[in-house]
Amino acid sequence: MSRFFSSRYRDLEAYVPGEQPKQMKYIKLNTNESPFPPSQSVADAVAKEASRLPLYPDPECTEFREELAALYGVFKEETFVTNGSDDILNFAFMAFVDPEIGAAFADITYGFYEVFAELHHLPYKKIPLLDDFSLDIEAFKKANETLFIANPNAPTGLALPPSVIEEIVSSNPNRMVVIDEAYVEFGAESCLPLLKKYDNVLIVRTFSKSRSLAGGRLGYAFGRQEIISELNTLKYSMNPYNVNRLTLAAGLEILRLDEIVQENCRQISLIRERTAQKLTDMGFFVTDSRANFLFARHPQLSGEEYYAELKKRGVLVRHFSNPRIVEYNRISIGSASDMETFCRLTAEILKEKEISL
Numbered sequence: 001m002s003r004f005f006s007s008r009y010r011d012l013e014a015y016v017p018g019e020q021p022k023q024m025k026y027i028k029l030n031t032n033e034s035p036f037p038p039s040q041s042v043a044d045a046v047a048k049e050a051s052r053l054p055l056y057p058d059p060e061c062t063e064f065r066e067e068l069a070a071l072y073g074v075f076k077e078e079t080f081v082t083n084g085s086d087d088i089l090n091f092a093f094m095a096f097v098d099p100e101i102g103a104a105f106a107d108i109t110y111g112f113y114e115v116f117a118e119l120h121h122l123p124y125k126k127i128p129l130l131d132d133f134s135l136d137i138e139a140f141k142k143a144n145e146t147l148f149i150a151n152p153n154a155p156t157g158l159a160l161p162p163s164v165i166e167e168i169v170s171s172n173p174n175r176m177v178v179i180d181e182a183y184v185e186f187g188a189e190s191c192l193p194l195l196k197k198y199d200n201v202l203i204v205r206t207f208s209k210s211r212s213l214a215g216g217r218l219g220y221a222f223g224r225q226e227i228i229s230e231l232n233t234l235k236y237s238m239n240p241y242n243v244n245r246l247t248l249a250a251g252l253e254i255l256r257l258d259e260i261v262q263e264n265c266r267q268i269s270l271i272r273e274r275t276a277q278k279l280t281d282m283g284f285f286v287t288d289s290r291a292n293f294l295f296a297r298h299p300q301l302s303g304e305e306y307y308a309e310l311k312k313r314g315v316l317v318r319h320f321s322n323p324r325i326v327e328y329n330r331i332s333i334g335s336a337s338d339m340e341t342f343c344r345l346t347a348e349i350l351k352e353k354e355i356s357l
């Protein structure tokens with residue numbers, strides 16, 4: 001560490017993203033990207049926009065927000081757009097977590113919540129998931145902190161119905177509840193309708209998982225007008241142009257192709273169910289995931305060993321060192337043929353370890 005690094009950040013432990021191997025010889029099932037490339041018309045829209053690259057993008061993302069608002073039945077002023085949804089989560093920690101009150105989130109959830117809390121020196125509390133990895137709803141209702149809830153949760157994939165989230169939201173109207181819906185399109189129900197009834201909710205979404213745009217970096221959120229305007233105060237205090245022209249052009253075209261997006265999500269859900277069944281038949285325990293990944297462990301094969309054996313055979317999945325989930329792996333849902341290969345290699349590994357099916 002250099003002697004110039006600010007003392008404020010010396011102890012910071014940065015988020016560790018999933019591996020992004022340079023050679024694409026791996027079947028990548030480790031970062032929940034979409035296996036479907038965007039349509040040709042998306043590439044065309046980006047190519048067309050390239051001639052305007054000398055000009056700054058629209059900091060308000062007006063056209064995109066208008067179409068986003070129309071698609072989801074909200075007002076444009078209730079939408080917020082940034083460079084990936086991690087940006088929104090970061091702004092939400094800055095804007096809505098008071099240092100005197102702090103944040104609360106599950107002990108097993110998206111790892112970035114803790115990183116943001118640490119980054120901004122905000123106190124936080126981890127509320128342990130119950131033994132079956134479900135959210136401790138009573139504990140969340142009692143908490144006075146700003147709440148961060150991934151629904152479906154990652155990496156467990158478990159989802160709560162909006163009625164349960166509503167119980168949490170309504171249990172204390174004086175604290176904000178940030179609902180991270182990164183995976184909601186794969187079979188869970190959105191909490192967007194809560195926005196009409198409550199002013200203490202922020203719903204965060206992304207183009208990275210369901211809309212084949214992880215590389216473009218596009219995140220969006222829904223909240224009451226006042227809340228969005230406060231998020232904009234922070235965005236305009238840091239980088240008003242944080243969504244670039246090419247990404248906005250791609251995003252706009254993808255919004256217009258929403259039926260394709262919905263169909264892709266249906267496909268992913270089907271492949272997920274098929275893969276879950278095959279894993280269960282091979283003796284795995286698999287959570288009831290509503291996301292574009294599975295979370296699985298085998299009683300006779302350690303999580304770490306399974307990860308390493310898959311990697312040796314050219315398949316990358318995500319393994320976490322947190323002791324509570326160390327026996328699990330998170331497996332992104334890829335194309336049907338990639339998932340067939342994954343299942344075949346899994347059977348091979350079990351056979352080699354002499355684990356009978």
Ligand SMILES: *Cc1c(COP(=O)(O)O)cnc(C)c1O
Pocket residue numbers: 083084085086087110150154180182205206207208214217218219
């Ligand atoms: C992937 C993910 C995000 C962030 O996605 P971006 O690519 O930054 O839009 C946010 N929350 C959860 C739970 C995620 O899994």
